[in-house]
Amino acid sequence: MIDNNQLLRFTTAGSVDDGKSTLIGRLLYDSKSIFEDQLQAIENTSKKKGHEGVDLALFTDGLRDEREQGITIDVAYRYFTTPKRKFIIADTPGHIQYTRNMITGASTANVATILIDARHGVIEQTKRHAFIASLLQIPHIIVCVNKMDLVDYSEEVYNNIIRQFEDISSKMLVTDVRFIPMSALDGDNVVNKSENMPWYQGAPMLHTLETMHISSDINKVDARFPVQTVLRPQSEGFIDYRGYAGRVASGILRKGDEVTVMPSGFTSKIKSIDTLDKELEEAYAPMSVSITLEDDIDISRGDMIVRSNNKPEAIQDIEVMLCWLHNDAAKPRAKYTIKHTSNNQKAMIKEVVYKYNINTLDRIKDDKELKMNDISKVKIRTTKPLMVDSYRENRTTGSIILVDDATNETVAAGMIV
Structure with missing residues (x-):
C-alpha cells in the first residue's frame, strides 16, 4: 500500500522542442504506466504520421492542434503510480506566448523539471522558467540536460551547462537544484540508468523523483477559513442552523476556539464543525466544512474566520x-x-x-x-x-x-x- 501522503506534483518546463512531452512519454512508457488501449491508439497515430516506432510525445499532447502542429499548447496533466510514490505531472508549453500556461502548471508543484537542449545550453526561456519556479517558491528543481545523444554524450558539454545554470540560479531563491544528463528519446537516465554516460554517477530521473523528500506546502500554523457561502437549511432538525461553509486554507480550527471574523473584527467561539454526514472536533487544510458560531454575526462570502490571537x-x-x-x-x-x-x-x-x-x-x-x-x-x-x-x-x-x-x-x- 502506498502512503497517501507520498504524492508528488511536478511540472515540466523548457523551450520549444526541448523534449518535454517526449520525456513524460518515456517516463510513462518505461515505467509501464500506460493502459494497453492508450498504447494501441498512440501506436496507430504514430504509424499514420510515418514514425517507425512510438511517438512518445503523443501520450501528453492530447489536443488535435497539438498533434497536428507537433507542439504542446495547453497544460496536460497525467497521473501515474510506482510502488514507492504517486505522481501528478503537469506538461507545460515551451513557446514564449504560452508562458502563462507554465505558471498555471507550476503553481501547485513540489518539483520543477527544467529541460535544456544539450546543443543550445541555457537560453532566455530557461532563465524565465527558472525565475518563475523561484518566484512560486517551488522547493526542488531538476535540470534535465536532454538530447545528450546529439552531442555524443559529452561530459564537457554537460558540465558547461551546469555552470551556465548555476550562474543564474545563484541569483534566485532556489534551495535544491539537481542535474541529470539524459536522452528522453532513447531512454537514457529517465527510468533506467544510461550505459552511454558511465561518467554520470547520479540516479536516473524516476529514482530521483521517488526518493526525494517532499515537505507539505500547506501552512499549518495560521488558521485561515475563507467563507464561501452561508448555509440556512430549512429541513427538520436544521431550522435554526446557520453554518458558514468553505475550505480551510491553512492551519487548524477546533470546537471552542475563540475566533475573529474579518474584516468586521467581531469575535465569537466555534460552536460546531460539520461535514455532510458527521460533526468533527477539528478541521484542517484543505478540508471543506461548515462552521457554526456561538454568536449571531453578520458574515457573508469573502469574509474570513481566523483565530483571534493570530490574524492576517x-x-x-x-x-x-x-x-x-x-x-x-x-x-x-x-x-x-x-x-x-x-x-x-x-x-x-x-x-x-x-x-x-x-x-x-x-x-x-x-x-x-x-x-x-x-x-x-x-x-x-x-x-x-x-x-x-x-x-x-x-x-x-x-x-x-x-x-x-x-x-x-x-x-x-x-x-x-
Missing part, C-alpha cells in the same frame, strides 16, 4: 510580484477584479515599482508598461480590505489573480510580498 493583515494597498499573462498590455489605472480566496473586489494597479530583465535578472525602474510575460513588482489598490499573508508564509492567502471586467479573462497572477 486586512489591507487595501497591496504590494505584489505580478506575472502579466494577457496578450494586451495593462491599461493605465484601469479597473480590474481581484480574486483572493473567496473574496472578489474591484482593484486598480496604482504603480509599477520595477520590472525584471529576464536575461540579467536586473530590475528595470524606468519602464512602467506591463506586457505579456512581464514579471514585475506592483502596488495594487482595492476597494475593500483583503485579508492577506505574504506568499512566502501562506501560498493560499498570499496569491491573487486579476480579471479584466470587460472580457472576463484572467490577465495576471500575483504573489503578495
Whole structure:
C-alpha cells in the first residue's frame, strides 16, 4: 500500500522542442504506466504520421492542434503510480506566448523539471522558467540536460551547462537544484540508468523523483477559513442552523476556539464543525466544512474566520510580484477584479515599482508598461480590505489573480510580498 501522503506534483518546463512531452512519454512508457488501449491508439497515430516506432510525445499532447502542429499548447496533466510514490505531472508549453500556461502548471508543484537542449545550453526561456519556479517558491528543481545523444554524450558539454545554470540560479531563491544528463528519446537516465554516460554517477530521473523528500506546502500554523457561502437549511432538525461553509486554507480550527471574523473584527467561539454526514472536533487544510458560531454575526462570502490571537493583515494597498499573462498590455489605472480566496473586489494597479530583465535578472525602474510575460513588482489598490499573508508564509492567502471586467479573462497572477 502506498502512503497517501507520498504524492508528488511536478511540472515540466523548457523551450520549444526541448523534449518535454517526449520525456513524460518515456517516463510513462518505461515505467509501464500506460493502459494497453492508450498504447494501441498512440501506436496507430504514430504509424499514420510515418514514425517507425512510438511517438512518445503523443501520450501528453492530447489536443488535435497539438498533434497536428507537433507542439504542446495547453497544460496536460497525467497521473501515474510506482510502488514507492504517486505522481501528478503537469506538461507545460515551451513557446514564449504560452508562458502563462507554465505558471498555471507550476503553481501547485513540489518539483520543477527544467529541460535544456544539450546543443543550445541555457537560453532566455530557461532563465524565465527558472525565475518563475523561484518566484512560486517551488522547493526542488531538476535540470534535465536532454538530447545528450546529439552531442555524443559529452561530459564537457554537460558540465558547461551546469555552470551556465548555476550562474543564474545563484541569483534566485532556489534551495535544491539537481542535474541529470539524459536522452528522453532513447531512454537514457529517465527510468533506467544510461550505459552511454558511465561518467554520470547520479540516479536516473524516476529514482530521483521517488526518493526525494517532499515537505507539505500547506501552512499549518495560521488558521485561515475563507467563507464561501452561508448555509440556512430549512429541513427538520436544521431550522435554526446557520453554518458558514468553505475550505480551510491553512492551519487548524477546533470546537471552542475563540475566533475573529474579518474584516468586521467581531469575535465569537466555534460552536460546531460539520461535514455532510458527521460533526468533527477539528478541521484542517484543505478540508471543506461548515462552521457554526456561538454568536449571531453578520458574515457573508469573502469574509474570513481566523483565530483571534493570530490574524492576517486586512489591507487595501497591496504590494505584489505580478506575472502579466494577457496578450494586451495593462491599461493605465484601469479597473480590474481581484480574486483572493473567496473574496472578489474591484482593484486598480496604482504603480509599477520595477520590472525584471529576464536575461540579467536586473530590475528595470524606468519602464512602467506591463506586457505579456512581464514579471514585475506592483502596488495594487482595492476597494475593500483583503485579508492577506505574504506568499512566502501562506501560498493560499498570499496569491491573487486579476480579471479584466470587460472580457472576463484572467490577465495576471500575483504573489503578495
